[in-house]
Amino acid sequence: MPSSAPHEVPTAGHFGTYLAETDGTRVLGLRPDPADPEPSPIGLGVPSSLTAPSRLTAPYVRRGYLEHGPGPAGGKRGVRGRDTYVRVDWDTAVSLTADALRDTIDVHGNAAVFGGSYGWGSAGRFHHPQSQIHRFLNLLGGYTRSVESYSSAAMQVILRRVGGGYAAGLASNPIWREIGEQRSLVVAFGGLPGRNTQVNGGGIGRHTNLRDQRRAREQGAEFVSISPLRTDIDDALDATRLPARPGTDVAIMLALAHELVVAGAHDVDFLQRCTVGWNRFEDYLLGRSDGIPKTPAWAAPISGLPAGDIGDLARRMRGRRTVITTSYSLQRADHGEQAPWMALTLAAISGSLGRPGGGFGAALGALHQLGLEQSRFHPAALPQGLRRIDSFIPVARIADMLLHPGEQFDYDGGRHTYPDARLLYWVGGNPFHHHQDLNRLVRAWQRPDTVVVHEHFANALARHADIVLPAATWLERDDFAAGAADPYVSAMVRAAQPPPGVRTDHTILAAVADKLGIADEFTEGRSEQEWVEHLYEQTRDRAARLGATLPTLDELRRVGTVALPQPPRTVAPYTALRADPAANPIATPSGRIEIFSDTIAGFGLPGCPGHPTWLEPKEWLGAPAAVTYPLHLVSGQPERRLHSQFDNGSHSSAGKVAGREPVLLNPVDAAARGIVDGAVVRIHNARGACLAGAVVSDAIRPGVARLSTGAWYDPSGPDGLDVHGNPNVLTGDRGTSPLAQGPSAHSCLVDIERFEGEPPRVTVFDPLPTAP
CATH class of the missing domain: 3.40.228.10 (Dimethylsulfoxide Reductase, domain 2)
Structure with missing residues (x-):
């Protein structure tokens, strides 16, 4: 896209539709779509992140891995999270990735490959990281997957057992x-x-x-x-x-x-x-x-x-x-x-x-x-292919899988075995954001032979990987978006060229697929633009079968957003x-x-009887542990970003306190600890500690503190103090019960004290630490 006079093009993210001002090479700014009655400001901070110091602009390989090859971290191979990185060319990075995949599958089988991803990587129907990596790994013969989601795992499982399914619950909302x-x-x-x-x-x-x-x-x-x-x-x-x-x-x-x-x-x-x-x-x-x-x-x-x-x-x-x-x-x-x-x-x-x-x-x-x-129209999406093997873990049990390969675990009434995962391939998603007890995860993360990630920035996931492949953002790709149960389809017109040396997830996987001899199956002979056009034409065909006409893709790119047709409403x-x-x-x-569920009662699982029951949490303000840790920590969705996305952007940064994630404290609790508004505080329990910026307000109940999720994890030194304010250094890595094995982040007790002295600098927004 050659440079030209500034003009606006439509684009879309998980947080809404926008108009991007571009000169054909750079995004000069975003403004909300004027037709959106209550737009979110989250997207407005994204352009500032595209050229941030933490932006990845070339492939990197962790030094210990490059010098000594695949294997568990430690010793001569170095420690993931503390090593330096060596810049390499794309052919070297792709070859190392392909060789690691081939060797892992040949020696240990496909279950030894864990396909890590999450659905929030991109709003695009084609450039959807989860679909891309799962399609690729299925063509290789399969992989170990995760089931349910960090957001709703326990609800998904219990409604499947007693309410006719999670989908039935949502459809009856x-x-x-x-x-x-x-x-x-x-x-x-x-x-x-x-x-x-x-x-x-x-x-x-x-x-x-x-x-x-x-x-x-x-x-x-x-x-x-x-x-x-x-x-x-x-x-x-x-x-x-x-x-x-x-x-x-x-x-x-x-x-x-x-x-x-x-x-x-x-x-x-x-x-x-x-x-x-x-x-x-x-x-x-x-x-x-x-x-x-x-x-x-x-x-x-x-x-x-x-x-x-x-x-x-x-x-x-x-x-x-x-x-x-x-x-x-x-x-x-x-x-x-x-x-x-x-x-x-x-x-x-x-x-x-x-x-x-x-x-x-x-x-x-x-x-x-x-x-x-709820929209009942289903736009086309990239096919993920046939699931070749049925190897899985509950989504929040990844550290258990890495620490205890071969051990059995309960899930949804069955007994299963943790696979021996030797290679983690992560595309879209950040386990160092959504997983609990990050110090435990870091220990578990040393166990695999190889960790490959696609990332935009030098965040904690990139800093704990062996092979780091720089990926384009949603503003640097052409696509179209259609939200879950949302009655609109929106254009995503590329507003910026990715930095030289940065590729899309699809281009990266296509190159690895070529090394492994499956490029034709992966791309089906289509370019990225042809894939976008193909999926959009399938979407238009589905609309036509309902008697509706959607605009052509070129027309959609001119108007930005159009309503989708709706099939007849069902009861x-x-x-x-x-x-x-x-x-x-x-x-x-x-x-x-x-x-009352005879099925659940028949499982005989501790912590999940046959009917709804009040069961004391392990950690709550009525627990014995509250004597030592008298504050209940809650860690919900942040106001200024989606999960951890673009935490280095201007909108998220503007909400920081003393350069760190804000923690909300009641005045009673703050006064008892000598904490004033704006002070740097240390939040701690037996699992870990982090720093945050205090916000003192009566908007929260005494005895409770709130620290939003999503601050990029930034551990300082071997004791693992997170200096930026990620609550998951504090939360417990245990399942909700043996039934669902969901995350239990909101059962968490802590104490808070004023941090004395000069607080450590936040470094996670710096470039990746490199070696010659």
Whole structure:
């Protein structure tokens, strides 16, 4: 693309649609699409990152690996994370990658290759890193994959067992339009954080979620936010805020259910027709099975909420269309399966499940798409090919896999064996952002023979790799975007040339495929531009079968964003179940909602009984460990970026405090520790420590601290102190339970102190450390 007079081209990311000002070579700036009613500012900081000092502009190989070859790190091979890097040419980098793959598969089999990726790498339908790497590895004969997601693993598994599947739960989500029409009561466990509605997998044509929430409030809907953080719900919703202790939501739900039942306000007809196990659960709820009625007085000392407030909320729910929703954060905790299971059960008890504007909200507020009319149109995507082998791990068990190859693990009622992963190939995604107990992960990361990554920047993933291959960003590629359940398709016109020496993920994999003799199968003889055109024409064909005409790709690139056609709306699974459970069974053994699951009870797994139960987390403010670590740390989605993406950009950087990630503290907790607003603090527990910048505010409950995820991990010295503020040096690397094995990041106790002396400099935004 030759340099020209500045002009604007449309583009799109997971956080919305924008117009990029470009001279054909550089991005001069982004501005939101004028048609977006409430655009996210996240994308505005991305252009500044493209030429940042941490930008990778050539392939690099870790010095110990280059000199001594593949093998576990340590000794003469050096330590991943502490070594220097040698710049190499592309042919050398590609040859080393191909040789490592070939040798690993020949000696150890395809299960020894772990294909690491995540769905947030790019909004593009073609330049989707997860699709690219999985397609490539499937053509090589297969790989070890991960199942579920860090965001929602426990919810995915429990709904598969008791609610007819995760997809059924999402498809039955109440939508804001109907919530407004019904003047519903929305009880949001974990709140409805407006910051989360900025993002959506695959993109957002128009931001409308917050607007629709506010419109529902204007129509008479009422909102209750049960969260330790006051800002976990939009101020315009005029919500009742109940600042409960983190991790106690199941106890509160049980108390609400108890009050509905003893008042005779429960939906006996639905419970008898459309659920199984109600009688056994009722015995637990009323204390007949364990001698403990689950009253508000019982829940009050657990949750830290007055019993009267819990009772008042139960009375507001009686006879009223009600939504019971749980955020993703609640199930990312010890016994995380229990919160969504109990929320589904409470919705069934309330009489609102399967009715318009009511029922179970599966993570309403967690993404832009949730709470809106779901798009049922499926644009074309890059085929990932046939899965050749069935080797897998639960997504949050990667450190266990590396540390304990050959050992067995429980998952979803089965016993499985960890593969012996010798080569990690990571394209799109950053385990040093989303995994827990990063000091443990660093130890595990030394075990493989080879680690290959595609990266934009010299972040922690690149600094812990053997072969680092520089990849183009979404502003440096042509593509088109269509978000999950979002009714728009958007053009992604290349706004900048990648730096010399930087390639797209597809070009990199095609070169490795050529070395391995599978280039024709991988590319199918198409260039990147031809692939984009091919997938878009498939999308147009699908629209035509619905009687709709989408513009040509050239026309789309002129207009930016167009609406997608919608197939006829289908009846939501829980609505159909309520109407006729015999004719419309859901995908459970009984065909009904399983309040008591004989299947789960039959597994006999510790920490996951046969019905929703209050189980004390290992780490919470009522645990013995709270004597030593008296603050509960929560680590949700940041406001200024998507996960860890573009943390080196201007928008994320503007939110730092003393150059570090901000930690929110209540004034009571700050005063007790001599901490003032803006001070550098040290957050610590037995697993690790990090530095952060203090923000003192009464927006958070006393005894709780909030440190967002996504600050690039920046360990200083052998003790692993993270100087930048990544909460996952503090969180525990343990499964929610042996059922789902999801992450339990939100069950985390810490203490905080003022950092004395000159704090170490943040270095993760520097170039990769190099050697001759």
